[in-house]
Amino acid sequence: MSDLVHDPLNILITGVGGQGNVLASQVLGRALLAAGYVVTVGETYGLSQRGGAVMSMVRVSRDRTMGPLIPENQATAIVSLEPLEALRVLPQYGQPEVVVITNDRPLLPINVISGQSSYPDLADLKAALGQVAGRLLWVPATQAALALGSPILANVVMLGALAASGILPIGLKEIEAGLAQMFPPAKMAPNREALSRGWKMVRS
């Protein structure tokens, strides 16, 4: 077991219902448990398929059982499958050192579609995230997923980016083993490719 950059390591995964948030947190949880850590994965869903914001919390310790909620302003990293959702959680969970890794593809809320609210300009949003994140990784994950044939792979691309960020005590191989617990062998090839693209987007 490697040391953790912080114990407990608090990884918040956020996004919109239907983006594969819960699956990403489960893959991470399984991989970390296999590596010998004490893992708690808290999932928020229920209305998750109904276009609302969805959060999962992955908490990792070498020796302590953690509650399912990350305490206020104690996220080590925020992985966001949608850029506005990253900003939304920062007041409650962010702290000056937090690493924010976000997909750059907006999913418009219906209140934006209807014209009642507006979605910020992406450059402004990126700048705002940069102001309150200790480190910001802006990842074109949906674009990479579309190139692989399916936008739903964006969550796995983001896991690759998270692995590349240096936050995790495990690497791509362990995450891939976590994925293999969730998917039949026939579906592993695009998942492996998505992981590796996510990694490369951060490391190159």
Place this chain on the structure above:
Amino acid sequence: MADLTKLAPGAAVLLQGNEAIARGALEAGISLAAAYPGNPSSEILESLADSADSAGIHVEWSANEKVALESAAAASFTGLRAMASMKQNGVNVAQDFICNLNISGVRGGLVLVTCDDPSGISSTNEQDARFISRLASLPLLEPATPEECLAMMRFAFELSEAIGNLVVLRSVSRLSHTRAGVVPGELPAGRALPYWDPKTRWFTVPVVPRHQVMLDKLARARSIMAASGFNRYQGPDRPDLLVIASASSALYAAEARRMLDVEGRVGILKLGCTWPLDEDMILSRLEKASHVLFAEEIDPFLETEIKALYAQNAPRLGVMNFFGKGSGHLPLIGEMTPGKLAGAMAGILGLSWLPVAKDYRLQATQLAQGMAAPRDLAFCPGCPHRASYWTIKQTLAVDGRQGIVSGDIGCYTLGLHPTGFERVNSVHCMGSGLGVASGLGQLKKLGFKQPVVCVVGDSTFFHAALPGLINARWNRSDYVLVVLDNSATAMTGFQPHPGTGVTATGQPGVAVDVESFCRAIGLPAQVVDPYDLGAAQEALYDALQQPDGLRVLIFRRVCALVQGRRGGHPWRMSVDEKLCRGEDCGCHRYCTRVFRCPGLVFDEARGRAAIDEVVCVGCGVCAQICPAGAIKAQAKEDAA
């Protein structure tokens, strides 16, 4: 879900709280499990259904929670172990039976699992179902971790058999939907054959002496629970502050204590057995503290009962200070968090504490408030309910008599929100839409001139709508019932229901269809495809114009997510920019402003509507609302 009988005993595996509850029941040797779906409880029965074949047990989705518990009790009367699981609202549905079963008692271990939903994450209320233990004098267990879920389920069946009564285990959303490492135990080798000696009877009379028997059982439970090891104290012998906590709140309290660096000053009494109270243990801790903080979700249940226990012993204990929801140190609403507890502890101990520097929080809050528009809940792209509510909204507008829509529980509850055009006027509990409509439909003779439409989903129809429907028919109530039949219990994860004709384990059952039921009580029901807006609007308009009586329409179209799994929708949508009227359409962007499908957006740069191909599923409905004919539906095969 997965077959939980395949887990290897002794090897840690990541299990959800709900899966751990199910595995615990399997290890306890249950023979029958029944439930009605409802978040956050659904995965318990789903994982048992996936394990049913291997375990050789009966697992069913029942028509409602009361029937589920009654079925489980039947198995118990024959000597088998059984369980029923439900969300907090389900306990209300089952309550009448519970408040008689507690007097009759049980034979084989019988456990009721309630999964409560602090903050109402996926509920219409924030109800603390622990009340049922207090009300019905039943033992109550509150696990804090998935590991405890498993251990407490095993214990719950032993306890139930030892006292001969129902035992309640209470989870909450955060636990039911939390995954953590769990070490499974062994599964039992065999089980007894069910047998009911015809000379034995399960009943409640004479009530008064049997009420005493029930209380004696509870007293027996108190001593068994005290020896269970689920109540633990951790901290200094004489703490400056004693925290009495249950479930996840005990973990949050431990974390808050660490964050404040007061582990030497604060003790935590974690109660896993929360009714009846282990009075001796609690009093022994109260003797060594003068300041007590209660940490629990949702109502001040322990807080109220332990204060009462203190009052009984006050002459001996002397003056004590109690903090919690009663004192205002913790909120009465919403779920508990480590930060709320840290704030309360800091306040009591006279420490200053902030989760993060004030400036940081202020800056992040200002940025988020300035930029992060709220994300309204929305029907999924292609959802038949969007089309149905469009029809209801348009038709009631054309009708012009200020029609009222009585709503019910399911995905279509979102008809209250902009995604359903805020076209629902009332929502309460399962089936209450039909009761409310039944009453409204009687008011014409008192001068009520507005037409009444009631919407109900197919699963809810079978769960609790039938008495309301029969009542309306019997008493000649005047309204239009629209059954929004998407052929699934969609809100809770697509479980089958009586109308689907498939059982929880995927076996063929006998389909009970809505229209046959209506026909049997003399109501012809017209079936309409809600995707066909013209036909649906015509059918609803005609029904509204009929003079009086109950009329039934069935808007039948499978849930869009289910359709997605079955190969998807047929159309590739596009917008003809030459035809699109853009800003000027229907007093400003008619389709996106009013219809609000996540897949149909407005391209600001081009000033035209556009399809978001990542989101759109191709249901084709929006093509029917475009007044300019600019939204095109092309068959996917042709487009490819």
